[in-house]
Amino acid sequence: MFIYPMLLATAPSPFSDSDYIFEPKVDGHRLIFSQESSMIQLYTRHNNDCTQQYPELLVPFDDDISLDGEVACVDPATGLSDIDAVMSRLKAGKHDKIQRLTSTLPVTFVIFDILQYKGRDLRRLPLMERKAILSTLTLPGPAFGIIPYIEGAGEQLFEQIESWGMEGMVGKRKNSLYVSQRSPAWKKVINWSYADVYITGYRKGEFGWLTAVMDGSGKLRPTGIIEHGPGPKVKKAFYLVSREIVAGEDKNFVYLEPYIRAQVKMRNWTKSGMLRDPVFTKFIV
Incomplete structure (x- = not known):
């Protein structure tokens, strides 16, 4: 039962x-x-x-x-x-x-x-x-x-x-x-871990920010989606800035030039190199 x-x-x-x-x-x-x-x-x-x-x-x-x-x-x-x-x-x-x-x-x-x-x-x-x-x-x-x-x-x-x-x-x-x-x-x-990431896009439907980090060769490597953390004011500021750095889009996502950086807290890194349960904490200036 x-x-x-x-x-x-x-x-x-x-x-x-x-x-x-x-x-x-x-x-x-x-x-x-x-x-x-x-x-x-x-x-x-x-x-x-x-x-x-x-x-x-x-x-x-x-x-x-x-x-x-x-x-x-x-x-x-x-x-x-x-x-x-x-x-x-x-x-x-x-x-x-x-x-x-x-x-x-x-x-x-x-x-x-x-x-x-x-x-x-x-x-x-x-x-x-x-x-x-x-x-x-x-x-x-x-x-x-x-x-x-x-x-x-x-x-x-x-x-x-x-x-x-x-x-x-x-x-x-x-x-x-x-x-x-x-x-x-x-x-x-x-026991949170922390990481600095680039925000490389956002989901068109349900809230979600695409993230990436630089790999050893200096190229961006996708690391998952932030779905929790930012409040309404933070989201509004993000979308105002993101209009100026749109790099493309498809059916589900708008893609951005990698200019916006953020700190996230997370459970850990997965074995495939993805953020596990990332939560936005702040933008990095």
Whole structure:
């Protein structure tokens, strides 16, 4: 049975609070694990069935259970979760490819909450009581793990997150109940990276600015689209200036001479050299 997950609000900066626990934020995709009468089903946060994608997770617990967590693929070179590898696993379609990826890109289900167990709905219990029950589980195989947490010391943990190059951390109020919606009781703090880019065009329909950086040979290399960050005044100023530097257009985009530079914050660079989730922060003069 699918349970819509509890989603995170965003904290503007790292914080410490004795009423919270703090966990590393795993760079993977959300997974709801459901086992009923020994039948296992796996769901993404959007209620897409992904049971067949992860054969190594189709190992039963000792009783009916519903769990919330993240699917991760660890890069052996860095010890960090590799989001591109996770997406390769999620998008694999053919059975033989899925079986091959099980060996070459094995996943781990990193569990951080227990929602139902042995026929009992646990969502109305405070978080720390759910954590206590979760800690008693016998995990069914090596592809399962339980995420660690610390109490209170969020800023100290975030310093470690930065030094390790991890995605960020999550702060959760100790007495929070599990609600199937976005809630300020759970807050994410992203370990942002920053980059300077050229804005080389814009989308004609839904808002989006094309970006590029100079490669080693001095040529522009596309790096994706900014879809978040600038307010109405910034957008107005951009479009006034962009009229003077139009280089061409097609059905979907207007292309610009590379005169406008901007700073963006982002999750990280993808392996293909693209900005991951870029957010505009300011123009560079």
